[in-house]
Amino acid sequence: MSSSRNISIAAHIIPETGPGVQLPAWQTALAEAFNDPHSLLSYLQLKPENMAERQLAQHQFSLKVPRHYADLMAKGDPHDPLLRQILPCGEELVDRPGFIDDPVGDLLAKQQAGLLHKYQGRVLILTTGACGVHCRYCFRRHYPYQNGTATPAQWQSILDTIRNQPSIQEVILSGGDPLMIHDPRLARMVAELQALPQLKRLRLHSRLPVVLPQRITPQLLELLSSNRLQSVMVLHTNHPNELSPALAEACEKMRSAGITLLNQSVLLKGVNDDAETLVSLSEGLFEIGVLPYYLHLLDRVSGSGHFEVEPDRIEALKGQLLLQLPGYLVPRIVREIAGEASKTPV
Numbered sequence: 001m002s003s004s005r006n007i008s009i010a011a012h013i014i015p016e017t018g019p020g021v022q023l024p025a026w027q028t029a030l031a032e033a034f035n036d037p038h039s040l041l042s043y044l045q046l047k048p049e050n051m052a053e054r055q056l057a058q059h060q061f062s063l064k065v066p067r068h069y070a071d072l073m074a075k076g077d078p079h080d081p082l083l084r085q086i087l088p089c090g091e092e093l094v095d096r097p098g099f100i101d102d103p104v105g106d107l108l109a110k111q112q113a114g115l116l117h118k119y120q121g122r123v124l125i126l127t128t129g130a131c132g133v134h135c136r137y138c139f140r141r142h143y144p145y146q147n148g149t150a151t152p153a154q155w156q157s158i159l160d161t162i163r164n165q166p167s168i169q170e171v172i173l174s175g176g177d178p179l180m181i182h183d184p185r186l187a188r189m190v191a192e193l194q195a196l197p198q199l200k201r202l203r204l205h206s207r208l209p210v211v212l213p214q215r216i217t218p219q220l221l222e223l224l225s226s227n228r229l230q231s232v233m234v235l236h237t238n239h240p241n242e243l244s245p246a247l248a249e250a251c252e253k254m255r256s257a258g259i260t261l262l263n264q265s266v267l268l269k270g271v272n273d274d275a276e277t278l279v280s281l282s283e284g285l286f287e288i289g290v291l292p293y294y295l296h297l298l299d300r301v302s303g304s305g306h307f308e309v310e311p312d313r314i315e316a317l318k319g320q321l322l323l324q325l326p327g328y329l330v331p332r333i334v335r336e337i338a339g340e341a342s343k344t345p346v
Helices: 003-013 025-031 037-043 051-060 081-086 152-163 183-194 218-225 245-256 275-287 311-324
Strands: 110-112 122-126 170-174 201-206 230-236 260-266 291-296 332-335
Touching: 037 051, 110 152, 152 183, 183 201, 183 218, 218 230, 218 245, 245 260, 260 275, 275 291, 275 311
Parallel strands: 122 170, 170 201, 201 230, 230 260, 260 291, 291 332
Antiparallel strands: none
16 A cells, blocks of 8 residues: 555545644544554564565555554564554565465456445445555455545445345445544445435444544444444454453444444464464453454465465364354354355355
8 A cells, every 4th residue: 555545545534624623533543653664663662673574565565553553562572463463574575376466356346436246135335445554464455446446426326336236235334444434424425325225234344443442433323323224333353452441442332322243353373373362352352242253264365475374273273162162152264255155164
């Protein structure tokens, strides 16, 4: 993600400022996010090692880490599982067989700019290319957002396309991260979606409540709870250390507003590929009112091969989770295969 593209994206998500205009607290915090490896490593009291490789990887896919998320990392620990998810490294520069730029077939599923239709009864809207944090394993790290998001100019065409497909009952707002859109624009989008008579559910896929819990504003809660659609928030949490008190508070607010909370994780080598971590994550999620939903195997996107977990280990973990957790806390282990009609159970 180049810096020039970040600027163009920001123009769509952050309202113009001027005298007397005050940004919401979450946007102010986002503006203070770490965006270079040197400053982040210094903050975490770590030596700036392998910086030439890190800078090359950073050039290909920039670093972005809100301070709240950095504060969840253990200072002085170069192997911290949260740090591993976001710190550029030389392993991203290694070409590996089978790892490609579009591993889940997003481009094949694109009906028009900003609209993907993969599965029966639901469509996914790429609302923005911006995220609150840049995860190194992101399956859309190479996605051509400059020509592929639902810009305001394209929004009416997307609504018309959905309206003309009566079988569509659910809309998924994704990105990037849909919560990067400021509340007034998001409210307009939701209002226009709920006017489509065939829709029953509105789903949002977001990592922002995890990395920047203050994004859950009263205005956001109001716009998601006051429309006729059933609102579902799917969080992206990979490790129990991400379950901060601030996230728990945000989840309580969402639950009180009638929003269904689910979580999807990615199985990542060196982050959560052991039973103790995954069990703790499921238990911790349930304690804050979030139901474990999916545990995705790594999407084989270029630059992420060092996160892939071996098949034998996956099978062992699957058995251990079934033994140690009640059934409702065992996430469905799945793989997304481009062109398939659903996620593929493992």
